[in-house]
Amino acid sequence: MQDDFSGAIDGAKDARDLLELATAEDSVGDLLRRGLDWLTRVVRFDLATVFLLKEGRLVAVAARGSLANAKVRQHSLPLSEFPSLRQALETRRAKAFTEEDHAHGDGDPFDGVLDLPPGHSCMVVPLCAGDRCYGVLSLDRAECETYPQPVVDLVEVYGQMLATAIQSAEQRATFERLHRQDHEHAKLLEAQLGGDSEGILETSKSPVMRDLARRARQVAETDTPVLITGETGTGKERLARAIHRWSARADQPFVTLNCAAIPAGLLESELFGHVKGAFTGATKDRAGRFQMAHGGTLLLDEVGELPFDLQAKLLRALQEKTFEPVGSDKTVRADVRILAATHVDLQQAIAQKRFREDLYYRLSVFPLRLPPLRERREDLPQLCAFLLEEQANRTGRRGMRVTPEGLVRLEAYEWPGNLRELANALERATILTRGTELGPESFDVPTRGAAVVAALPEEPAPAAGGPKRGPVLTLAAVQREHIMRVLTLTRGRVYGANGAAALLGLKPSTLQSRMKKLGIARLEQFVVDEA
Numbered sequence: 001m002q003d004d005f006s007g008a009i010d011g012a013k014d015a016r017d018l019l020e021l022a023t024a025e026d027s028v029g030d031l032l033r034r035g036l037d038w039l040t041r042v043v044r045f046d047l048a049t050v051f052l053l054k055e056g057r058l059v060a061v062a063a064r065g066s067l068a069n070a071k072v073r074q075h076s077l078p079l080s081e082f083p084s085l086r087q088a089l090e091t092r093r094a095k096a097f098t099e100e101d102h103a104h105g106d107g108d109p110f111d112g113v114l115d116l117p118p119g120h121s122c123m124v125v126p127l128c129a130g131d132r133c134y135g136v137l138s139l140d141r142a143e144c145e146t147y148p149q150p151v152v153d154l155v156e157v158y159g160q161m162l163a164t165a166i167q168s169a170e171q172r173a174t175f176e177r178l179h180r181q182d183h184e185h186a187k188l189l190e191a192q193l194g195g196d197s198e199g200i201l202e203t204s205k206s207p208v209m210r211d212l213a214r215r216a217r218q219v220a221e222t223d224t225p226v227l228i229t230g231e232t233g234t235g236k237e238r239l240a241r242a243i244h245r246w247s248a249r250a251d252q253p254f255v256t257l258n259c260a261a262i263p264a265g266l267l268e269s270e271l272f273g274h275v276k277g278a279f280t281g282a283t284k285d286r287a288g289r290f291q292m293a294h295g296g297t298l299l300l301d302e303v304g305e306l307p308f309d310l311q312a313k314l315l316r317a318l319q320e321k322t323f324e325p326v327g328s329d330k331t332v333r334a335d336v337r338i339l340a341a342t343h344v345d346l347q348q349a350i351a352q353k354r355f356r357e358d359l360y361y362r363l364s365v366f367p368l369r370l371p372p373l374r375e376r377r378e379d380l381p382q383l384c385a386f387l388l389e390e391q392a393n394r395t396g397r398r399g400m401r402v403t404p405e406g407l408v409r410l411e412a413y414e415w416p417g418n419l420r421e422l423a424n425a426l427e428r429a430t431i432l433t434r435g436t437e438l439g440p441e442s443f444d445v446p447t448r449g450a451a452v453v454a455a456l457p458e459e460p461a462p463a464a465g466g467p468k469r470g471p472v473l474t475l476a477a478v479q480r481e482h483i484m485r486v487l488t489l490t491r492g493r494v495y496g497a498n499g500a501a502a503l504l505g506l507k508p509s510t511l512q513s514r515m516k517k518l519g520i521a522r523l524e525q526f527v528v529d530e531a
C-alpha cells in the first residue's frame, strides 16, 4: 500500500519488524530511536514526536522528521491545558485531527515552537500498556489534510507495541537495579558475617572432610543441583557459599531462603515474587528470591520445610527455569543454580508423604553430607584458631588462643550443636576471660555423655569428695570425672535400668573394671543424704 499518507507498506515484514522491536532487549532510548525509524517507513510525516508523561507534563524525549529541531526536542507542555491529548490517553485511542477539530479544539501543542499551517495533518497516538500510560506520540505534516483511518489504526498498533516495549524496558531497568542493590547488600552482609571464606574445608585434618571438599569443588564448576545434608550447625550454609564462590557464577548474587523461617503462606511470594494486588498488602510488584538470584545461586535452606503444594512449582522452576509470580499470568525466566540444605531425613519425609519424591531426585543429584563435629574432633585445634580469628575481626579482641588443656576439655564434649555451638562457646569464653589464654576453666561445656545425663530430672550436688570442677588434663581424667558424675546421679548404683552402667552404655563389669583402673573405688561416697 502506498498513498499520500502511508509509506511503502510491506504488511508481513513490517509486522515482523514491529514484533522484533517490541521484544528486543534495548534501552528505552534505543527503542525510541529504532521505533521512529520504523515509523518513517510506514507513514508519511514532517514531524514525529514522542512525549513522555512526567509530573503532569508531556516532555519531548525523541523527535524525527524534517521539522524536528532543537526547540522541538526541548519542548514540554502541561497535559491539563490540552483536553484532546488527555482524551487520547483516557480513551486509549489514536485520533487524527480534522480541520473542524483544529478550529474548535484546544490549540496547537507546538504553538510558539513551530509555525504549522492551521488545519495541517495531525495525529495523536497514546502510549499505554497494562494499567499505565507513558505518554503520546504525535505525527504532524505541513499538508492540510486529515490522516485516513487505516493509517491511524496502523500507527495505533505501533503505539501499543511501543508502550509495551517501554514498559518492559522500564521493568528490566528496575529489576536490574534491584538485582544490583541486592547483590551489593548480600556481599556486604556476607563480608560482615565472615562467610566469605570457606573456613576449614580443604585444610581439614579429617579425611572425610577433605574428600567432601574435593567433591564440592568438582561439582561447583557445573550447574548441577547439590543437596547438602548434616546436623544443625555443621556448616551447610558455609559450604553452599563456598560452592558458589568456586563456581563460574561467583560474581553473580548468592541468595538464600530459609524455608523454615518464613510462614508457609508467604513462601510462594518470597520464592517467586508477586504482582501488585496479588493479595491484601501486595501494594506493588515485588521480585522473589528466584529473580534476585538470576545469573547466580539460590540456597534453599531447610528445604524439607517447604509446603507440599509449593514443591510442584519449585520442581517446574528447576526443570524449565520458568515460573509465574503470584497473581501474574506472565511467565518469568530466571537462570539460577539451586543448592538445597536440610538437617532432616528427606527419605523419611517422602515416606510420610511430606516431600515429593520427584523433587527429591531433582535436588539430590549430587548429595554432600557434612559430618558432625564429634566425627571430626581432629579439626578442633584448627577450628578454634579459625573461629577465634573470625571473632576477633568482629569484636577486635585479638590474640585469643585455647591452651592444650582447654582443647582436651573441648575434645571431651559431644557438641550436639556442632560448629555453631563451638563458635558460641569460644565467644562466651573470650568474654569471660581476662587474658588471652582459654584454659579448661574457661569453658562451661559438660564432658562427653552429657546428653544422657541431661535427660535425667535434676542433678544433685556432688557429695563431699566427689567430682570437683577444675582443670582436666588428660582423657583419663575426663573419663574419671564423668563416671563420678554419673555415679553421683545414680547414688552409687552401678547395676539395673537406672544404674550408671546402663546410662553410660557399658556392661556393669566393664564399668567396674574402668572404675578400678581410674581409682574410683568407694561407691558409698556417692550416696547423698535425701533429708
Ligand SMILES: Nc1ncnc2c1ncn2[C@@H]1O[C@H](COP(=O)(O)OP(=O)(O)OP(=O)(O)O)[C@@H](O)[C@H]1O
Pocket: 198, 199, 200, 201, 230, 231, 232, 233, 234, 235, 236, 237, 238, 239, 301, 343, 383, 386, 387, 419, 420, 423
Ligand atoms: N568450614 C568451616 N570452617 C569454620 N567454621 C565454619 C565452617 N562451617 C561453618 N562454620 C561456622 O559454624 C557455624 C554454623 O555454620 P552454618 O550456619 O554454615 O551451619 P548450618 O549447618 O547451615 O547450620 P543450620 O543447620 O543451623 O542452618 C557458623 O558460625 C560458621 O561460621
